[in-house]
Amino acid sequence: MNTSSRSPEEKNIFVIGLDESNEEVMRRLPGADRYRFHPLLSPEELQQGEIQIVELMEKAQSHLDAFDGPIDAIVSYWDFPSSAMVAMLCEKYGLPGVSLEAVLKCEHKYWSRLEQAKVIDELPPFGIVDLEQDEPRPPDGVDYPMWLKPVKSFSSELAFHVADESEFEKAVAEIRAGVERVGLPLDHVLGKVALPAEVADTGGAACLAEGELTGVQAATEGYVHKGQVTVYGVLDSINYPDSACFLRHQYPSQLPDDAVERMKEISVRVMEGIGFDNATFSIEFFCHPESGQACLLEISPRHSQSHAELFEYVDGVANHHIMVRLGLGEDPGGRRNRGDYQVAAKWYHRRFRDALVTRVPTRGEIADLEAEIPGVKIEVVPAKGTRLSDMPAQDSYSYELAHILVAAQTQREMEHKYRQCTEALRFDFEEE
Incomplete structure (x- = not known):
């Protein structure tokens, strides 16, 4: 790549697992006119089939070594192996980043529980x-x-x-x-x-x-910069009735203030105890709104790309902004703008029985629906001809048909928009 036209202000940011939809979001970030986003490995290479970690690292390093300009940041919004690769590559190339040990203390669920038990009692x-x-x-x-x-x-x-x-x-x-x-x-x-x-x-x-943990599910998102832990958002995770499968992730949380504050306090204590620094994180909880009690479920050493547009809809800035600023060694602090909506959610339209997909909504049908309903974005998951049980990264009890982002001014309006979408999206199946 010829970088002779690169101005001194422009920054080369390598994104492990960069995909089209998240790149679109990142190009809307404040200051994005000075960022050049470069893909480093594909999501398919990182998540599907056997994970050849040695080969993936070699391929990433070869790509970086062949680049003829300065490398200003290496970041990712995916979990393992991407999270570990970011830590290893940042260390190798002398870039700001979190330590590999801190990442593994989050990623390895048993090690994470051992670390959590040193500083909190709120765990099963x-x-x-x-x-x-x-x-x-x-x-x-x-x-x-x-x-x-x-x-x-x-x-x-x-x-x-x-x-x-x-x-x-x-x-x-x-x-x-x-x-x-x-x-x-x-x-x-x-x-x-x-x-x-x-x-x-x-x-x-x-x-x-x-x-088993009981209660209402919720999550915190935050970051650590030079040892200072900041929790910038709390979201609700609502399941399908009588199911452990997510129906939607919703921002901001509708839980009482004391429950929200309790989750923030636990998040700060745990991330300080782990020694996590210079990166984003997200932590899942089970809460009891009446008592304000919260029990930690698990920690991810990254922010959630699933939540990016929810923050953009409500706060005016996607959470990717914090990842990029930290990757460049900059303080992500500062006032956040206001978005166009009061509430937003990522909904998971699911099917609970296996089948062969014989029809999915067309691009034209999706475009018409998004144009008809403001604040809606739809991503179909399976392709025509796919057997649902062959799709990667599904939970053990259901299959995702579509991810539907919905933003609105009220909870009622948001739920109505979602029903409009699911009633209009036509999927056909051939049963077993």
């Missing part, structure tokens, strides 16, 4: 299920009902709610069959840092059991 009983045993058993102190999950996976892949011994055995069998896809590359990265004995013995291809 937890322990490792020994997958090497002929007949694995729940760890001491974790009773039914519980959740079983790999110590690292994508989205809610291989996460199972287990109510009895029979369900435990079925879940263990599925986790055993799939845990190495992410677990083995995680093992490779774990080998680059000093590990506590418990984590070293556990490794990356392991199964975590946790006591």
Whole structure:
């Protein structure tokens, strides 16, 4: 690439897993006229099939070494392996970034729980299920009902709610069959840092059991800059009725102020305890609005790209802005603008039975619907001819048909817009 025309103010920002929709959002960021966003590996390379972490790192470094201009930042809004690669590449190229150890203390769910337990009490009983045993058993102190999950996976892949011994055995069998896809590359990265004995013995291809949490789900988003933790947003996560599957993520939170403040306090304490710095984070919680109690579910060492446009709709600036500023070594602080809407949500239009997709909404149909309903953006997930169970990164109980972003002035208006969309979007299926 010829950089002779690059002005001194322009910054070359390499984005691991840059995709079209997020690039559009980032080009609307304040100051984006001085940013040049460069893709570094594709989302498909990072998330689908076997994760060849060594080859991915070599390919990324080769691309960066071949670049004939200054490299000003390396960032990403995806979790493992992208989050770990950002930490390793920033260290290699002398760029501002979070340490690999701090990233792994968030990404490895068991290590994360051990770190959390040092500074907070608001977490469930937890322990490792020994997958090497002929007949694995729940760890001491974790009773039914519980959740079983790999110590690292994508989205809610291989996460199972287990109510009895029979369900435990079925879940263990599925986790055993799939845990190495992410677990083995995680093992490779774990080998680059000093590990506590418990984590070293556990490794990356392991199964975590946790006591069931109850209440209303919510999440904080924040960042750490030079040791100062800032929580800039709290969102609600609403499930489908009688289901563990997300219906929508909504901003801002509608929970009482004391519950919101409690989540912020826990977030600050935990991220300080981990030693997390110079990066964004998001933390999921279960809350009891009446008492204000909050229990930490899990930590991600990155902000959520799923929330980017929600912040843009309501605050006027997407959360990617903070990622970019931190990547450049700049303070993300300053007043946020006001957006055009009071509330926004990312809705997950789902199907709960497997099938072959024989029709999806056309681009023209989607464009007409987005033009008809202000504050709406629709992304269809499956392609025609796809079997739903073949789609990557789905949870263990449902299949995503469409992501529908909806912004409005009131909760009622937002819900009405979503119903308009789902009634108009036509999917056809061939049943088993």
